[in-house]
Amino acid sequence: MMPQESPTTSAHLSTQPEDDFISIFVELFGPEKALLLAPEFAVRDIDGGARFIDFALRAGGKKIAFEIDGPTHYQPPAFDRTKYEDDLLRQNSLIHQGWQVYRWTDHELDQRRERVKEQLALFLERMPGLLDMDDFLPKQRACAADFNLRTHQGEALDWLALIRAEGTTIALLGHATGSGKTFTAIEDARRIGEPVLYVAHTKNLIRQTERAVNAQWPEAITGIIQGGRFEPNAQLVLATVQSLSNHLNEIDPSHFRYLIIDEAHHAAADSYQQVLAYFRPVFTLGLTATPERADGKSILDIFRDTAHRLSLKEAIERGELVPIRCVRVKTNVDLSRVRFNEVQYHRQDLEQAITIPARDELIVQTYLEHVRGRKAVTFAVNVRHGEALAExxxxxxxxxxxxxxxxxxxxxxxxxxxxxxxxxxxxCACDLLNEGWDCPDIEVLLMARPTLSKIIYMQQLGRGTRKAPGKDSLLVFDFVDNAGRYNQSWNVHRVTGNRRYRPGGFAVAPKDRIEDEERSGPQDPIILNLGLWTEHFEEIDVFDWQSTVKDMLPVAELERQLAASEGYLRNKVLQGELTPDHDLSLGRRRYFYFAKERKQAIADQFDLKPVTAANIRERFFAFCEDMDMSASYKPVLLRALLDTVDEEGKVSLNLLTLAFRDFYLRRLNCGLPAEKGKLRMARVQELTESEIQQVILGMPFKKYAQRGFLDYARDLSLVRIAPALWKRLDKKSRERLLDLANTSIAQYFDR
Structure with a gap:
């Protein structure tokens, strides 16, 4: 947690340590994932006090808090017992509320980037999918019913069709053990349409259900995710929950239209929670003989609590939230010189640009001229700004x-x-209304603080979208400052993707409300008194780079898929030999994206040959025969691997580290230099095991992994030769590789 802010500072704006953390996060997961970070996320401690998490994130069913400790935490001028105990209360509260908490100092982020990156990868790599912090949005509608599915399958199917027509998207069917649950689920899935995902906890259930599908829905192509099989692109995929949870990151969350969870009373288990949280199907069906758990908590509640929330647009169109109207108020404030990163504006820059009397007067006059007397909230840049506006x-x-x-x-x-x-x-608020407070009869929001965080903007928007008696809609005033394409603040029209703007018109509403207003004009008193209504729409720019690059390949992923060395294609772009389909500039960093359909053309242009199961052995030998070496690490790593892997081509990182280290120690024992010059392994006797692991997982491992020859499971601390390669390496091949490694080592030290 950064030091407590003074009244002149603000939440949701960046400092250098936060910039450092975000840049490390982006290097690991890409800029599109960084936008899932919620900066200065508001929570309550167990005593009801307001607290802020530096960066909050959701991965599967997990809530994750990233904290950055500044010098006052680890170098205080004097020990402050009260502050120390307050820090403990804060952290204990987060853990009690189910948060996983990870902390670094600003010094680590600045001076030990690679170490922090390795830790961050370890913490998140095996977590399924990085997801939106969407707890502030409405839950999906859900219903439960009990049927004797042996004799009343038709009634169950009619009930499912009825509740879907009413907007229900999660259903739980109770049934007697051995009844016709499978028939009912398959038949209902046919009505919705493929692709369908069926999840159970044992391979026996998978096999039984596959036989039932083949008999009942013979035209459907089935696929299996279990054991060594991974077939996610079939029309009906059957998966064990454990195998599926290990492959979630390889499947698009919106891929399946219909999700069936068999034996749904297991839904409280972590693996099921990960699956429910990750996928975004049109409809989810749970099947169980025991709709209540032993602790009395409803299985249906677990489904609703875990599954993704409705989007803002879905919730409004289904009548769960009130429609949103919008007035865009343009200012003459220039944000083009405000520094920013992937998530936030730079704190000091934004405060200097935004907190000026003329803009504040525009905000107040907007309220006075159009909606005076209405219950409203103005979101300010910081505490001082909020106090100035209130005055x-x-x-x-x-x-x-x-x-x-x-x-x-x-x-x-x-x-x-x-x-x-x-x-x-x-x-007038800058933070508190993001969490823990509810006042449904708010009629007006004035969005006076620019933010690059979609999550923060939507949380603020959510404070006004609750339904209340007599409340017809929410009116939002978006203050639009001058900015570029990549540093423009979020606003209602960007959030909803609606390009059509009319002052006071609907930005998002149920279709029938929009059509009625098109025919008859506005009837809402708040709009009739606004004095801004026009008959014509204005076309506005709602550019959203995340949506633009969503289905493209980042340059690093394209390099990996084409087995190019790290940075090869990026350099081709910088040298003008390759044009990306999207050149994204965020702050001081640039990111290149490519349309997937260009992959083969780019491979042909630069004579790149992707590694496949058919050619992986040939490509591996070619790589080992022609190693480009500025150090001895690559052939030494190959030799250590061949000496230590088990019959499945796997070895623990600890054992591999010892074998790698021993090579250099033996050279020292023979009176030879361990390595050349100032390379790190030249000081092998001074290095800890952890430091040697960093050497291994740096350039030598990356060179192999970039081409798909090796992979590393951080959660298990296992290094593995790719299965497709390992099964093609017989004893003779491994001996040949060992000879190549020894030859490369000898040539390197003889140079």
């Missing part, structure tokens, strides 16, 4: 107060109660 509102006779997480609990609660009771018309 301006009060000067104009508007009952207003600033509110923040820095206020004492008693004072904050009094302000919020006064707002809820109607004594205050306006709240």
């Amino acid at each position: 301006r509102y009060r000067a104009q006779g508007v009952p207003a107060r600033a509110v923040s997480g820095q206020m004492p609990n008693k004072e904050r609660d009094a302000v919020l109660d006064a707002f809820a009771q109607g004594e205050l018309h306006m709240l």
Whole structure:
């Protein structure tokens, strides 16, 4: 956790340590995944106090908190027992609430990047899918029913069709053991259409169900995910939950239209939670003989709590939230010189650009001229900005107060109660309203703080979308500052993807509401009194680079798929020999993306030959025969591997490290230099086992892994020769490879 902010600082804006963390995260997972990080995520501790997580993330069913400790945590001027105990309360509260907490110092992020990167990869690599923090959005509708599926399958199918028509997307069917559950599930899946995913916890259930599918739905092509089989592209895929959870990152979350969870009473298990959280099907069906768990918690509740939430657009179109109207208010503030990274604007730059009297006056006058007297919230840049805006509102006779997480609990609660009771018309906030507070009758939001975090923007938006008696819609004023394509703030139209704008018109609403307003004009009093309505729409830019690159290949992934050396294609772009389909500039960094259909053309252009199961042995030998060496590490690693792998081509990282280290120690014992010059292994006697592992997993391992010859399971600390390669390496081949390694080592040291 960064040091407690003074009233002049703000949440959701970056500092150098945060920039460092984000750049490390991006190097591992790409800029598109970095946008899933929720900066300064608001939570409550067990005493009800407001707290902020530096970066929050969701992976599968897990909530993850990343914390950055500044110098006041590890170099305090004097020990502060009160602060120390407060830090413990904060961390204990997060753990109690189910958060996994990982912490680094700003010094580590700056001086030990590779170590932090390795740790971050270890923590997240085997977690299935990095997902949106969407807890603030409505849960899916769900229903449960019991049927004797042996004799009442038709009734069950009719019930499923009925609840779907009413907007239900999760269903739980209770049934007697041995009844016709499989028939019902398969028949309903046929109605929805493929692809279908069936998940069970044993391979016997998979086999039984495959036989039933072949008999009942013979035209459907089935695939299996279990053991050594991975066939996710079939029309109906049958998977054991354990095998599936190990392959989630290889399947698009929206790939399957229909998800069937058999023996759904196992849904509380981690593996099932990962599956439920990861996939985004049109419909989910759970089958169970025991709809209540032993602890009394409903299986249906577990499904709803774990499955993805409705998107904002889905929730509004289905009537779960009120429609959103929007007025875009253009300012003359220039954000083009504000520094930014993949997630946030630079704190000081943004504060200097935004907190100016003319812009503040525009915000207040917008409220006074169009919606005075309406219950509203203005989201400010920081605490000081919120207080300044509240003072301006009060000067104009508007009952207003600033509110923040820095206020004492008693004072904050009094302000919020006064707002809820109607004594205050306006709240000015920069943080608190993101979590832990609810006031459904808010009618107006003024989005006066630019943010690059879609999650933060939608959390703020969510404070006004709750339904309340007499509330027809939410009116949002988006203050639009001058910015470039990649540093423009989120706004209602970007969030919803709606290019059509009319002042006060619907940005998102149920289809029938939009059609009625097109025919008859607005009937909502808040719009009739607005004085801005026009008959014509304006076409606006809702460019969203994440959507643009979603189905493209990042240059690093293209290099991997084409077995090019790391940085090869990136350099071709920088040298002007290769044009990317999208050149993304975020802050100081550039990212290149390519359309998937260009892969073969690029391979032909640069004479790149992807590694396949058919050619992997030939390509591996060619690589080993012509090693480009600035150090001895690659052939020494090959030799250590061949000496230590088991019959499946696997070896623990610890054992591999010892074999790698021993090679250099033996050279020293023979009176030879361990390595040349100032290379790290020249100091082998001084290096710890962890430091030697960093050497191994650096350039030598990457050279092999980039071409698909090796992989490393960090969670198991196992290095493995690719199965497709290993099964093609007989004893004679391995002896030949050992000779090649020894020859390369001799040639290197003789140079």
